[in-house]
Amino acid sequence: MVLDTLDVVLDVGGIYDPDRDRYDHHQLGFQHNFGHGFTTKLSSAGLVYKHYGREIVAKELKLDPEHADVERIYVSLYKNFVQAVDAIDNGENQYDTDLPPKYIINTDLSARVGKLNPDWNEDDSPEKENLAFHAAMQLTGKEFLQCLQRYATAWLPARAIVADCINARKEVDPSGEILLLEKFCPWKEHLFELEKEMAVDPTIKYVLYQDTRNKQWRVQAVSVVPGRFESRKPLPAPWRGLRDDELSQVAGIDGCVFLHISGFIGGNKTLDGALTMARKALLFA
Incomplete structure (x- = not known):
């Protein structure tokens, strides 16, 4: 089988085995989540982030992976970026209600990636699909790194300010x-x-x-x-x-x-x- 010859397999193969770098979530019985209090079922995106996200954050911040700031950003980046990808990919509703939404949002990351695919009445050859896939990689990678840098340069300093203000609240x-x-x-x-x-x-x-x-x-x-x-x-x-x-x-x-x-x-x-x-x-x- 071709998949057995590959170093890393994502989103296909029906196997989740991080020791072998197999990251699929479609198989029966798969119910893994990110942990840290999150219950959203992971997609392949979340699986990869769960195992490599901390290392990526540490490398971008030039900090030790055990540094407290790395852990804060690792968890918050999942909450505010990756989790939505997991939920949409797994068909999980954003709200616990049977009522239809009052309005539709079609500008999220998953929607924008989807729009890169050829329409039903356009050329859907493997070559076109491959071009769309690479465009999606560039779009997603750029937004992920932008979000990560924003957390490092703006989010963390703001957290320190709010913490100091909470400590001083009774002086106000x-x-x-x-x-x-x-x-x-x-x-x-x-x-x-x-x-x-x-x-x-x-x-x-x-x-x-x-x-x-x-x-x-x-x-x-x-x-x-x-x-x-x-x-x-x-x-x-x-x-x-x-x-x-x-x-x-x-x-x-x-x-x-x-x-x-x-x-x-x-x-x-x-x-x-x-x-x-x-x-x-x-x-x-």
């Missing part, structure tokens, strides 16, 4: 439920993970940060879970949809700029004003 407000980002950075994913790791109780309800474009301050309500629009404690209903002087008068706080109709975010001209908005919001039932 004794409740510990208001987080001040003195320097804006991507904070949402880090906040949820760090709250668990640091056993934060009570959970953080509002995050304050400066809008660097207009130098105003934002008050953002933390969502109930990552990726959801519902907030743990939305900003007060009487303030929602109001702006400027009207909002300042209703809230009893100088310098108010706006409050979104959904109550997930508001703004003030100053940090003191934004902090007062968050403190008053905590008191609303």
Whole structure:
């Protein structure tokens, strides 16, 4: 059999045996996942990443494979890049519901790779398929490395900033439920993970940060879970949809700029004003 003569076999052959570099997931009884709390069944992409991803991350970061930052990026890159490929390849729904989605997303990586294949009424010769395969390799490899580099240069530094701000939260407000980002950075994913790791109780309800474009301050309500629009404690209903002087008068706080109709975010001209908005919001039932 030709497959027996190959050094590495991916996605065919019906065998998962990393000692022999056989990485297929189509055989009956295959139920392997990435571990680390993930339950999504692996595709061949996930299988390869599970066994070689840590080594790849370490090489790109020029760190020892046992370094804590390598492990953090290895797991997060699976969560935010590879897992979706596994789930789509295995036909796993994104949500546990029988309802149809409200909208369709056809711009994910798997969809873009699929669009590289010849259409049903085009030339589908082996030569064309091979060209499409190589184009898919270039597309996927480029995006994977871009994502990895972003985690190294932007994601990790942001995590350190959020951790420091969590440690200092009670200096901002004794409740510990208001987080001040003195320097804006991507904070949402880090906040949820760090709250668990640091056993934060009570959970953080509002995050304050400066809008660097207009130098105003934002008050953002933390969502109930990552990726959801519902907030743990939305900003007060009487303030929602109001702006400027009207909002300042209703809230009893100088310098108010706006409050979104959904109550997930508001703004003030100053940090003191934004902090007062968050403190008053905590008191609303």
